[in-house]
Amino acid sequence: MSAVKSDIEIARAADKKPIQEIGARLGIPVEDLIPYGHDKAKISAAFIARQKDRKDGKLILVTAINPTPAGEGKTTTTVGLVDGLNRIGKQAIVCIREASLGPCFGVKGGAAGGGYAQVVPMEDINLHFTGDFHAITTAHNLLAALIDNHIYWGNEQDMDTRRITWRRVMDMNDRALREIVCSLGGVRNGYPRQAGFDITVASEVMAILCLATDLKDLEKRLGSIIIGYRRDKSPVFARDIKADGAMTVLLKDAMQPNLVQTLENNPAFVHGGPFANIAHGCNSVVATKTALKLADYVVTEAGFGADLGAEKFFDIKCRKAGLKPDAAVVVATARAMKMNGGVKKEDLGSENIAAVHKGCANLGRHVQNVKKFGVPVIVAINHFASDTEGEIQAIKDYVATLGAEAVLCEHWAKGSAGIEELAHKVAELAESGHSQFAPLYPDDMSLFHKIETVAKDIYHAGEVIADKSVRDQLHAWEAQGYGHLPVCMAKTQYSFSTDPNLRGAPEGHTVPVREVRLSAGAGFVVVVTGEIMTMPGLPSVPSSERIFLNEAGYIEGLF
Structure with missing residues (x-):
């Protein structure tokens, strides 16, 4: 049996097309592409402006359960779904965020997908890329x-x-x-x-x-x-x-979306990269809106679990940009269900259907939360080699009780051929016209009530506690005319609560608000909860220890 290739080995062997050829498929003239080498380019502002009267395609959000050390594969599924949609004859573009060097050299790794569902050039995207x-x-x-x-x-x-x-x-x-x-x-x-x-x-x-x-x-x-x-x-x-003028000059080129490609030579916009636990976790509005003018389907992702990324995608990005998503995909794995069900990481290779049943509560909470926004949802089961038929069936049966469907996806190992079924079903869902999207709360709700609404409706918290100084600050901002802004919750990605070790679907917990920050330019109020840090630290054994140049001059260790 041949050894499984690493993500970077697969990416290095990719048969990439010249970026001008990828742009031509979208109707982008060569003169409107600003190339960064042969395999990546920025799209000119002039071209984007000319697309304003074109009809929008369908917008599909890919989100996930709370991340676990078992792995979920949200970006991998996002990329795989776009390859799958193109495989079944649809014109689709993937829109994802750029990678931050902090987690790349820390513990999380890169942000370009994995296996045979990647965006390339993987090394560039995960390192300096186009300098944005x-x-x-x-x-x-x-x-x-x-x-x-x-x-x-x-x-x-x-x-x-x-x-x-x-x-x-x-x-x-x-x-x-x-x-x-x-x-x-x-x-x-x-x-x-x-x-x-x-x-x-x-x-x-x-x-x-x-x-x-x-x-x-x-x-x-x-x-x-x-x-x-x-x-x-x-x-x-x-x-x-x-x-403001000089800052804009520095950001002139960074403002333009980056065009790259998947392993199967389908177009990918990779632009912007706010974290979802300490920021709003979505790629740029200009990239998403441009993609909607150029394709029948645009598949984008929101960071971490649906409690963070999807909530902010709906309540901040869609609210601010006037976007109306047509369908959503929640990514889960049997391994993560077992971990949420109490199984230790070293025991995940053994079948444990009872633990899958127990862990599905986390998945169910995310599915129900997405439905609260009026968006039809389907579950993608990202396949691992150790999964058993019984475990997969247990997830499918559970999701059926929620009035939704779960589809097994094998894009990591098989590329687009392994995700065709999901592609067909997502296209049907997006075309069904069933989306009745609406944000969770209205603009005119008080800031503290908005915080409570997210905490109670999405996190299932029992209460939100905040010092008088925090409440007074919120009142002061309301008096200054900022009360209409949405809230951007800074919370751990690992749990519905503010305790990163509390897995599953906890109820009635307390959300402590430690600090609030007004982002008047962005247009939201950042709410710092629990022990979340806006400057992360490195782990005891950072990923950087495994990253090096080999004798041939190639990068090793990126993932």
Whole structure:
């Protein structure tokens, strides 16, 4: 029996087409592609603007259960489904996020799919790609530098240095930088103050880039960033220190979607990358909207489980961009069901139908949550070699009790040939006209009530607790005209609760709100719960220890 090839070996052997050929399939002229080498390109703003009157295709969201160490394969299924739709004669585009270097060198790995359902060039996508993240990092930190410079040269805006809210960012997990003191070293270095770093994917600049519709909208949103407060507690905006123009210049190219391809040479838009546990977890609006003008079906994903990614996709991205999804896919695995049912990782290879039954509660909660948004849903069972027929049937039988259907998918091993059944059923679901999409809460609901609505309706929490200072801050923002904004919950991805070790479908737990942050440019309020960190740390054995260049000069260890 031949050894199973690694993801990177499969990706390296891909028969890639020139990116101009991929663009031509979508009707994109060569002059409207800005190539980055032979296999990736950006799409010009002029071409995108010319598509505005074209009819939209169908929008399909791929989401998942809460992630476990057993693996779920959401991105793999997203890519596989697009290959499957193209295989059955549909014109489909995949829209996914770019990978962050932090988790790539930490523990999560890359973000380009796996097995025979990948987007390529995998190494580039998981590393520097077209430089979008570097541009976002630089634009964010330019603003940080301008703030300290403004204070150094007289502080014309009368900023209270104790109330500066704009932190710095870098695209790496580095717990040592969560809290820092800057401007030490004497008079010529400025006024010392406490500051800190977040990871780039938590930056409001990242969120803004992913929600902006064009460069004009981008500049307006960047100017609306609140960087701190004056001594009278009035907000200071980025435009007040004239930062918005230069930031937009740095983001001019990053704003344009990136075109690449799947292993089966189908078009893929890979653009933007906010985390779903500490940001809104969706690829860019401009990429999704452009894809909808160019294809019959657009398949996109939302980060982590449906409690985070899907909720934010529906309540933030779709609300802000006027998108109406036609169908949703919830990805699950028999292995993850067993782990949610109490089986240890080392015992997942053995059949345990009772544990599958017990663990299905987590899947059921996600399916029911997606239905709350009025979107028809189907379950994709991402196949592993150790799965047994009894375990697969147990999942199918359980999902049937929810009024939905579960389909076994073998795209990881077989590519599009292994996901044809799901492709047919998803196309039928999207064309059925059954979607009655609506966000979970209205714009005019109070901010704290929005937090409670998500916590109770999606997480099944019993209560939300917050200090008076948090509630007062929310009231102050409402008084300033920000009460209509949606909330972006920063919560662990591993559980419906704020306890990452509480698997399954817990009920009646408490959601503690530790901090709230106003992202006025992006247009939402970030709600930090539990022990979630906006700057992650590296694990005891980071993935970087297994990443190296081999003797032939090829990268090894990426996954």
